[in-house]
Amino acid sequence: MSEEHIYEDPDILSELEDYQHVNYFQHNPLSNAKKTYDELKNVTLNIAITGESGVGKSTFVNAIRGLRDEDDGAAETGVTETTMKASRYNHPTMPNVYIWDLPGIGTPNFKAKKYLKEVHFDSYDFFIIIGSLRFKENDVMLAKEIKKTNKTFYFVRSKIDQDVHNETSKRKLTEEQVLSKIRQSCEENLKSLGNPKVFLISTFELGKYDFNDMVDSLANNLSEHKRSALIRSFPVCSLRMIEKKSLELKIAALPTALAACTPGAIPIPGVLLTCEFLIVQGFLHQSLSSFGLDKKSLKRLSERVNKPEVELRSMMKSRFAEGVNEDVVGGMMNKPGMNLAKCIESVLTHVPLLNVVAMPISFSTTLYLLLVGITEMTEDAKAFYGTVIQDVRTCNKSD
Known part of the structure; x- marks a missing residue:
């Protein structure tokens, strides 16, 4: 999926609207989301x-x-x-x-x-x-x-x-x-x-x-x-597990975006967003690890199927083939631009449980970018499962 296409993906915008079904933000979405982020993290x-x-x-x-x-x-x-x-x-x-x-x-x-x-x-x-x-x-x-x-x-x-x-x-x-x-x-x-x-x-x-x-x-x-921790921690062993992980991560993206865009967040030089960079980077890195696509996981997989890491990385079509580093995350924050942020904000203002009218526009964009990242990783994980899983099974049986 091309970068231009993914930023126009109507499915991701639709997912933002679907957040009205996440019931734990019903009464006080902002404070509940921050509390949820801390609870998910700890x-x-x-x-x-x-x-x-x-x-x-x-x-x-x-x-x-x-x-x-x-x-x-x-x-x-x-x-x-x-x-x-x-x-x-x-x-x-x-x-x-x-x-x-x-x-x-x-x-x-x-x-x-x-x-x-x-x-x-x-x-x-x-x-x-x-x-x-x-x-x-x-x-x-x-x-x-x-x-x-x-x-x-x-x-x-x-x-x-x-x-x-x-x-x-x-x-x-x-x-x-x-x-x-x-x-x-x-x-x-x-x-x-x-x-x-x-x-x-x-x-x-x-x-x-x-x-x-x-x-x-x-x-x-x-x-x-605890359910989220369980699903995110278990290894990728089926397409069904990949979908479970994707859903849990998308649910966790909302409180993460809010936590990253608190009023005291520091503007990032050269980037259009005002948010806590390390929170965004940390969430994306943990998401990559959950899908088994981080460097340590790929190294173990490389040894298991006797294929060079570079060959495994070539199967990843997303921007995360070399991991979640500052350049990748900074590039994500720069690309969409203010017009996209305004578009997303207009979508979210119609979600009853979020009430983001008074929230900074950076929240809307940050949430969208987290969903973009999860979507790309999900597609990478599916591609990996389809091409590498047979090699893993063959090696396990031979052992």
Whole structure:
């Protein structure tokens, strides 16, 4: 998409009008937006991964952080119990998102009835209980204890790719038959809990089975800010995930634009906008990281698929191929000009919940530019998914 076209894109202007559906700006849009920006920026999310020893907890921790087991900073994995205490892993790009790799339940050191006390259960937003082959008595006991604390738990059946491969090759079953058989087995093992939903997942192909459904379920039980952190932190594994990320980022763009355009914002020399430059740059950089298009992510991807970084960057058609630097952001702020800003302001004045008549024109333009950036990144992410994801799957299977 050409630069001239994207600045005239009617879909982006339409999205500005759709902000009237964002209900948390209803009563006092300006102050609420600033508060929302601070909450989005500072919200913490603590995800606890638990289950019996050897079911693949650490590998799952790595997968939802976008890492392989051998990557720097990955959780230690092995055929024996490697997690002897609760280990916290920071997310590579979301500093306030923490993934906790808990010790294996049912080992001599961690009996189910004392387990929650030992791992400080009140520290976590929710628990993911992982099982392979089948869920056992310890898993059920743990779920019942979690339920008593009013915390939320989810069951994940791991290593589905291995089961599908083994059953389809040995018993000549279809993939659908294998998945149905596994679900029935899980339901039988967990019937004392009222048949909770079980998500079938392959850590090597997150987007293939129930991962997206699991994300939906997790998000539906979180506050708006924690939901946003969750979706923005999980790796790009499907077109559906890309769309989720795009929507969350566009919602977050409004309070970000308002926070950047406070009355005390300093004019930027040579730029038509008055806004906090670092807020805009920081938001765009985090957005790029959320889509897995930042420099660190591309470096890991380059090593994974054995392709030069320059080749991967050539697939990006947006202005962000070399990252979010001052020149790129400054150029975005200069290009639209005052005429565009006035056009956008006229659109926003008809949005009842925003009431931007008295707001500086820089807010209108800043919001528009953030949406432009997200739109470009979304298209890059889709292009990447279509061209590179098969290489990633091939490498994962060969490993």
